[in-house]
């Protein structure tokens with residue numbers, strides 16, 4: 001707490017939300033269970049951020065606790081977008097300074113489907129430390145030099161993992177994986193997502209599945225990999241440029257100065273979102289833009305389920 005501003009999942013109204021950790025609520029941290037409502041981009045790329053005119057941040061760096069594998073899997077996409085060929089110094093500073101303590105998922109939400117997109121409900125990379133709750137303690141895995149350094153000098157609370165604990169951890173991981181696979185049994189298909197989407201440009205599925213969409217943009221805003229933004233120049237006492245989250249589902253997205261738009265119809269914007277996730281990001285970064293976190297399903301006002309849309313495309 002002296003060094004970092006800690007954020008960790010805590011329960012509220014039946015959900016899990018990343019909340020600042022203070023002395024009073026340390027006992028309420030939920031280390032395991034499932035992913036929190038807010039993706040990491042909420043903090044690394046806030047919904048509205050000053051990008052020009054911003055004073056050098058004096059605040060402490062973040063330490064994120066309880067991040068799940070689907071959250072870690074989204075970071076390489078953001079790293080490519082904001083730290084690849086073109087570097088965003090604000091994102092990069094926050095990212096480099098942030099310390100990530102991930103943890104195993106043990107009670108996946110009904111909407112979770114990491115196993116359908118090549119993931120698994122426990123972290124394997126991308127963390128500084130990983131905590132797996134076993135019995136009344138944690139198995140800690142070190143993922144970086146920074147993680148190793150943080151543990152140094154705390155031998156009084158650390159001991160070697162014994163075989164029984166390692167076996168219990170493996171069993172727990174297998175059980176959770178099985179649970180995610182089981183709840184997604186009906187949505188499984190053998191074809192690659194890329195082929196399913198790109199071979200179906202003309203499909204009626206796009207129109208049918210987007211019928212109930214109200215263009216709220218929740219699917220984009222809740223998604224850990226979606227990162228489109230707009231820039232807004234504001235004149236206050238001094239000039240400020242703001243960056244805010246955009247949504248490719250909005251009719252105003254990509255509209256040009258003359259009022260033209262490449263995707264005037266809703267189903268075209270809906271289709272574009274799937275193409276972005278499973279083709280364009282794969283073309284550009286060699287990764288899918290979906291980690292199976294299920295947030296877009298959970299937050300959709302039109303009750304649209306990406307898993308069902310993809311399955312219907314396969315049936316075509």
Ligand code: SF4
Nearest residue numbers: 223290291293294296
């Ligand atoms: S597309 Fe949906 S399920 Fe996939 S990462 Fe984004 S919010 Fe999660």
Ligand code: SF4
Nearest residue numbers: 213214216217219300
């Ligand atoms: S969350 Fe659902 S209703 Fe809202 S824009 Fe996305 S698809 Fe449409």
